[in-house]
Amino acid sequence: MAISVKVMERPDPESTSYLRAALSGMALTFKHLMNPIKVTQQYPEEQTELHPRWRGTHVMETHADGRPKCVACGLCPTVCPANCIRLVGGEDDQGNRFPLVYEIDEFRCIFCGMCQEVCPVEAIHVGQHFENAEYTRDRFVYDLDRLMEQDHPSTHLWDPSDPASE
Amino acid sequence: MPEMVTLTIDGTEVKVPKGTTILEAAKQVGKVIPHYCYHPGMSSPAMCRMCLVDVEGAPKPQASCVTTVMENQVVDTESSASVANRRGVLEFYLVNHPLDCPICDMSGECDLQDFVHAEGRDHGRSVEPKRVFGRDDFGGDVLFYGDRCVMCTRCVRFMSEVEQDERLTVVERGNRSVIDTFFEKGLDGTEWHGNIVDICPVGALVSKEFLHKTRAWDLDHTPSICASCSQGCNIELHTAENLVQRVKPRENLEVNAWWMCDYGRHDYEWINHGQRIEAPLVRDATGSSRTTGWKDALTSLLEGASGLNGTSVQIVVSARGSNEDLAALTKLQDVMGGGDKVFRVSQADEESALPGFPTLARRKDLGPNVGGAELLGISRVGESDGTGGLEAVKDHDGIIIVLGDNLEDQDETFGANAGLYVYLGTHECAATKAAHLVLPVTTFAEQEGTFTNHEGRIQRFWPALQPPGMARPAWLILGAVLAELSEGVAPRSAAEAFMNLAEAVPALRGLTYEGMGLSGSVSETAQHASLD
Numbered sequence: 001m002a003i004s005v006k007v008m009e010r011p012d013p014e015s016t017s018y019l020r021a022a023l024s025g026m027a028l029t030f031k032h033l034m035n036p037i038k039v040t041q042q043y044p045e046e047q048t049e050l051h052p053r054w055r056g057t058h059v060m061e062t063h064a065d066g067r068p069k070c071v072a073c074g075l076c077p078t079v080c081p082a083n084c085i086r087l088v089g090g091e092d093d094q095g096n097r098f099p100l101v102y103e104i105d106e107f108r109c110i111f112c113g114m115c116q117e118v119c120p121v122e123a124i125h126v127g128q129h130f131e132n133a134e135y136t137r138d139r140f141v142y143d144l145d146r147l148m149e150q151d152h153p154s155t156h157l158w159d160p161s162d163p164a165s166e
Numbered sequence: 167m168p169e170m171v172t173l174t175i176d177g178t179e180v181k182v183p184k185g186t187t188i189l190e191a192a193k194q195v196g197k198v199i200p201h202y203c204y205h206p207g208m209s210s211p212a213m214c215r216m217c218l219v220d221v222e223g224a225p226k227p228q229a230s231c232v233t234t235v236m237e238n239q240v241v242d243t244e245s246s247a248s249v250a251n252r253r254g255v256l257e258f259y260l261v262n263h264p265l266d267c268p269i270c271d272m273s274g275e276c277d278l279q280d281f282v283h284a285e286g287r288d289h290g291r292s293v294e295p296k297r298v299f300g301r302d303d304f305g306g307d308v309l310f311y312g313d314r315c316v317m318c319t320r321c322v323r324f325m326s327e328v329e330q331d332e333r334l335t336v337v338e339r340g341n342r343s344v345i346d347t348f349f350e351k352g353l354d355g356t357e358w359h360g361n362i363v364d365i366c367p368v369g370a371l372v373s374k375e376f377l378h379k380t381r382a383w384d385l386d387h388t389p390s391i392c393a394s395c396s397q398g399c400n401i402e403l404h405t406a407e408n409l410v411q412r413v414k415p416r417e418n419l420e421v422n423a424w425w426m427c428d429y430g431r432h433d434y435e436w437i438n439h440g441q442r443i444e445a446p447l448v449r450d451a452t453g454s455s456r457t458t459g460w461k462d463a464l465t466s467l468l469e470g471a472s473g474l475n476g477t478s479v480q481i482v483v484s485a486r487g488s489n490e491d492l493a494a495l496t497k498l499q500d501v502m503g504g505g506d507k508v509f510r511v512s513q514a515d516e517e518s519a520l521p522g523f524p525t526l527a528r529r530k531d532l533g534p535n536v537g538g539a540e541l542l543g544i545s546r547v548g549e550s551d552g553t554g555g556l557e558a559v560k561d562h563d564g565i566i567i568v569l570g571d572n573l574e575d576q577d578e579t580f581g582a583n584a585g586l587y588v589y590l591g592t593h594e595c596a597a598t599k600a601a602h603l604v605l606p607v608t609t610f611a612e613q614e615g616t617f618t619n620h621e622g623r624i625q626r627f628w629p630a631l632q633p634p635g636m637a638r639p640a641w642l643i644l645g646a647v648l649a650e651l652s653e654g655v656a657p658r659s660a661a662e663a664f665m666n667l668a669e670a671v672p673a674l675r676g677l678t679y680e681g682m683g684l685s686g687s688v689s690e691t692a693q694h695a696s697l698d
Contacts, residue, residue: 073268074381
């Protein structure tokens with residue numbers, strides 16, 4: 001079958017006015033100017049509302065006395081697919097296992113949230129936060145103190161009353 | 167020849183000697199029946215009730231660790247009754263066992279964890295509070311977490327039957343029973359108590375040294391030979407992050423069965439010692455030194471040696487060098503002109519044998535390859551603490567080659583008069599100041615090779631760690647030099663280096679790496695020599 005090509009007939013530019021097209025464009029602009037539904041957000045004055053299961057900068061939960069909840073079991077560095085968690089276990093003065101070193105490299109992290117899923121004591125969490133810009137790269141390695149200081153809310157990846165989504 | 171019995175286990179027919187237990191017979195068909203209290207090296211109290219299996223014709227499930235096999239017996243380890251029994255027993259264990267796996271050192275290599283994961287219930291039904299004992303220091307290297315104990319009494323039986331020094335017992339009855347020491351005596355002063363940590367099936371007995379150090383699943387296991395005495399215990403080096411984290415015994419009924427001494431178990435920090443020599447160091451006539459590559463270093467070695475034809479070559483080796491290393495050096499010495507060969511080794515005051523397995527002892531010689539050095543005609547010098555004895559070598563004006571000996575007792579004048587002084591070692595010290603060449607070599611944990619133990623058994627070890635920098639096995643370095651001098655072919659692998667050695671030494675004739683395998687072999691000549 002032969003291919004047929006439709007040739008458009010263009011109006012002669014000498015005898016055509018663009019006024020009508022320009023006016024219809026302006027009409028659209030004015031229509032949006034008056035539209036009460038606005039989608040543009042004035043960030044950073046206006047903050048985006050994050051999805052409830054947003055996985056952002058990590059938070060280490062603490063006990064009431066300020067100790068980290070982490071028991072240094074080593075499951076999060078084991079499960080971490082990006083290999084961005086460094087953990088050295090030790091013992092505190094009360095004989096409890098706790099992390100001597102706990103570091104997360106937020107640059108390497110892929111924010112999959114598996115560290116939170118695997119944690120047996122609900123210590124490490126991903127959080128409702130994404131603005132973690134820094135001036136130097138080494139500042140992206142969050143140590144234990146910095147993870148405990150994070151004041152944004154941590155994310156609930158599942159409903160505590162129905163953890164298996166039944 | 168013992169009388170043989172034929173029976174059927176899980177549909178597979180197996181022939182075993184009369185008197186074998188069903189549990190051991192099942193191992194022959196590759197079936198491990200879950201158990202806690204049974205250990206092949208000790209008596210069986212049949213108290214853990216995990217190994218109960220269905221035997222056709224028997225009214226009740228039988229404890230396979232004490233029931234011996236009978237002709238035409240039919241055993242089913244996977245019958246619904248056997249599985250239901252194990253499931254029930256495991257549920258009883260979990261009534262009191264705390265599920266503190268995240269903070270337990272045994273997690274990842276725990277029998278209770280494995281069996282519950284395989285066959286246990288996924289939810290506990292017990293609503294009673296668990297009993298709480300807390301943590302107890304048993305002395306020595308052992309911590310006891312009473313809550314985790316499953317009362318298999320392996321540790322009690324090890325101390326009474328194998329070490330034969332009763333330090334542990336079961337106190338109280340029933341639900342309240344717990345392992346305890348006698349008053350404050352504890353395990354202090356015993357020399358084999360590290361084994362009770364190995365045989366504990368759960369995390370009740372843990373090593374203080376290993377506590378919270380690494381998780382079990384992060385460890386790589388490499389078969390090796392203990393380098394702490396001439397017994398040659400078969401061990402596994404457990405490594406993580408290129409460091410030896412702990413040492414565990416490896417089964418070899420001919421040498422150490424399942425056990426090893428605490429001295430060997432804790433003597434591994436020297437392998438991890440930092441500050442290693444990482445590149446060859448060449449010192450010229452003016453005394454200034456430079457680090458360089460291997461080609462340059464070996465060229466200067468050959469140049470240095472060529473001007474000294476006919477002078478005698480004195481060698482000092484360490485009893486931690488492998489057979490291949492020592493053989494390469496002695497052969498090189500013969501080619502270069504020959505001379506005295508000496509080694510030094512520190513000695514313990516006395517042997518300490520394990521009463522329940524008397525052929526295993528911490529030997530007097532605290533070096534793994536004294537047997538190999540003596541087989542190669544290297545003579546022992548110096549005091550019993552591994553010092554002295556090098557007066558003749560120190561001021562020798564020919565060629566001195568030191569391999570592995572750290573020369574801690576020597577000062578800067580060692581080898582100062584030598585025409586050529588080559589030091590092959592791991593660390594620099596005062597006595598290497600005068601060396602014309604300092605060459606980095608690997609430790610036994612970083613290379614493949616063999617040791618000869620006190621009874622002439624040749625046993626292989628495998629590389630567990632990455633060597634630092636440019637360090638190479640000594641047989642490779644010396645083999646290259648030798649090939650250059652004698653226009654031969656340098657060995658490319660440890661197996662080839664051993665083949666050269668086995669051809670040269672009559673006592674080792676016929677031995678190969680494949681033949682030795684994991685458990686080593688005793689050459690016939692060495693066997694005769696030890697019988698004489």
